Amino acid sequence: MKHKLIELFRELSETIDYLKGFEPGFDIPKVEGHGDFATNAAMMLAKKTGKNPRLIAEEIKNAIKTPSDFIEKVEIAGPGFLNFFINPLYFSKIIVEIKDKNEKFGYFDFNKGKRANVEFVSANPTGPLTVGHGRNAVCGDTIANILERTGFEVDREYYFNNAGRQMRTLGNSVKLRYLQLLGNEIEFPDDHYQGEYIKDIAQKLIDRYGNSLVDDNSTVFKDTAEESIFEEIKATLLRLGITHSIFFNENTLYEDGSIEDCLNKFEALGLSFKSEGAVWLKLSEMGKEKDKVIVKSTGEPTYRLPDIAYHIKKLERKYDLVIDIFGADHIDTYPDVIASVSALGLEGEKIKVLIHQFVTILQNGEVVKMSTRKANFITLDELIDWVGSDVVRYFFNMRSIQTHMNFDLDLAKKQSDENPVFYLQYAHARICSILRLAEEQSIKAGYTNLHLLNAPEELKLLKKLHQYRDIIHRAATTLDAVVICTYLEELAGLFHRFYTVCRIIGSGKELEEARTALVIAVKFVLKDGLTLLGLTAPERM
């Protein structure tokens, strides 16, 4: 609808010359009396032209033909705002549009034919996913959903490393527990994985192999642990409706020579040098603060090198957009990766890194410091057990990605049935209930008398429905789902108010039909929005 107003201004610029080349901005006023759309155009133009903003507003207003099918009236207010009041009939068209476009209503095609990759979670399989991983998982999956709405074909990717020191310690931890369970008195080191799940895995090995592994120095302990933990991780993610299409093992980069390749290229371009037995990357020549080591004096690469090689790999797969979802602890490392990739002549600007701040967990009024190694964590599974998958997803989505968030577990448990999630879902269930009754009484949606929808509650709903596509668009631009949550809460609120004021069944044939058409449209958008966020839209509650 905004583009229609922008169009209008373009037409006006043919007669008012200071409008030439001017791009007006429109927003939806908070106060009802200020119309459906407002622009500060006159104030902006006042600077350029040196004219009084109210005078400019007057000239623009007089040039607009009112009332028309589109604009009912224009008012000038305050220092020079132009407030546009849209013809109510124009709003009701949205019901028909939603019906006609159906599944396509919440989709755009401006990224059609393009491919995107979203890498998220990417926790090494050393233990169960924690609540902290939950934020990463939910944000990543939702971003992927949003990108799909713009036409992107999206791959969801999980990057892991089963060869590093972490994993060796994991294997060792299992072995020690295995030996202990077999009755050996062994001290279990502090820096090993303390969790109970390690014992479970050890027990599994005893069940399967008895004591035959006591002298086994193969990777059987590590492999079993990895396999078992990965199964758990995938199962947890599945509970949240998350599945990755690609699991990328860091090892691949060594096996296929990517690491070697990458090193050679840096050397050939003079972007690396040797010092103190290590290989350094000349980040200072790529606009960064200081040089960093990419190969230790032991000959082992630092995490930086595979990270770079991995991103090169992703770019080589011809994605148009490569997104990484990282926690705040990676905030300083990714610029190095992008700079390096660009220095090698690849399109580093295709890589977008979304940093989410950490989740602070409060339990019994105290902050829980999470550590997988120390087995001091609340698992994502436990959280899902307590509040359910929908609440978990909504909770992480409803906060802007860059804000720190506090998660009070006691509160979450206590309030689980007074959560905003239920407010949204309840609106959907209520509509379903009405529609079931309508069906019984052979009431059908009618699209010929939509002008009857003129109660304030009805008009507000119609206007809100109009905003949905803009909201998705904004979520796609900002790569943040909060706006969708806020929107859905507003829509649900408007529906609940409509519901208490406007009866559907028994309001007379024509109004019944029009209102049925309206609630079908509301139901569609609610469900579509919930689906986009990865939540269910229950038909009964």
Added chain:
RNA sequence: GUCCCGAUAGCUCAACGGAUAGAGCAUCAGCCUUCUAAGCUGAGGGUUAAAGGUUCGAAUCCUUUUCGGGACGCCA
């Protein structure tokens, strides 16, 4: 010490540089013979951390300070 985030109602969080800063939870007072009361209506609750600046206009942009989180490794 340097750098990156953040600070908005009692709590958790919203608010393309716009007009009277909004929701949910919590508190208080009302509303079910009528499509689901997981709902609705109303009340109270704010110096938008502080101080300056930019301008017609600032929670939003700039500077400084305070507080919280995170990074500054030949850990990942």
